[in-house]
Amino acid sequence: MVVLGKVVDAYGIRGALRVHPFADDPAAWAKLPVWRIGREGEAPENWREVRVLRARLHSGVVVADLEGVVGRSAAEALHGALVGVPRAGLPPTADDEFYxxxxxxxxxxxxxxxxxxxxxxxxxxxxxxxxxxxxxxxxxxxxxxxxxxxxxxxxxxxxxxxxxxxxxxxxx
Structure with a gap:
């Protein structure tokens, strides 16, 4: 599992998340159709797969709408959760780039x-x-x-x- 960022807050009242990016080029990974959500110390195989409905860059964070996260309370419950993807799900890097x-x-x-x-x-x-x-x-x-x-x-x-x-x- 490659950790891309961390949920730092809810965004708005409809359940969007503010995700602080750890990974380089958050605009690229925001386009991935599926993320995994888990907690620090939790085994990667237990991370929950969620479909990304919409994700965009806004003021240095990724604002994301995820399937099944409806309403501000549901988004706030994910505060501190990590966002990741399996290594195989990431796009290939250029010769001089590394994850x-x-x-x-x-x-x-x-x-x-x-x-x-x-x-x-x-x-x-x-x-x-x-x-x-x-x-x-x-x-x-x-x-x-x-x-x-x-x-x-x-x-x-x-x-x-x-x-x-x-x-x-x-x-x-």
Whole structure:
């Protein structure tokens, strides 16, 4: 399951949802005919499939009307729910594009072949995305490295090999 966003509020009185996008290009995934709705920690196979009746971008969020969500109370009940789709349901990416979900867990090595850790997640900033690199299960934030996801730093992403090569020193 690839998480695309999170329901942050109801929109209007008819049951529309305001969905904060996590995924890049929310205009493209807003066109998907079916989404899955679930809660954090819930097994993906238990996420409920819902048909998207209408979805559009509005003030930085996706406003969506979903089948079976009628009225403001029904929309408010979904506050905090995650919106996702199975990976196979997403459109293919261009050669130099990646879904965040495909990057998480990849090993990160520098030009000296030193292992810096694994991609733990990504952070969206105004300027560029940032890779969170560290050891899975280690909660020491000081041990985590933040690497800008830009061509000058990220030299190669090889998803099939499970590796990201970066121009970044281990002691930075």
């Amino acid at each position: 965040w979900a495909d990057l998480i867990g990849l090993e990160v090595v520098n030009t000296r072949d030193e292992v810096l850790g694994r991609v733990l997640g990504l952070i969206e900033t105004g300027a560029n995305d940032v890779l969170r690199v560290g050891q899975p299960g280690v909660t020491n934030l000081a041990a985590e490295k933040l690497l800008p996801f830009v061509a000058a730093v990220v030299l190669e992403v090889d998803v099939p090999a499970g590796r990201v090569r970066v121009d970044w020193e281990a002691d930075w």
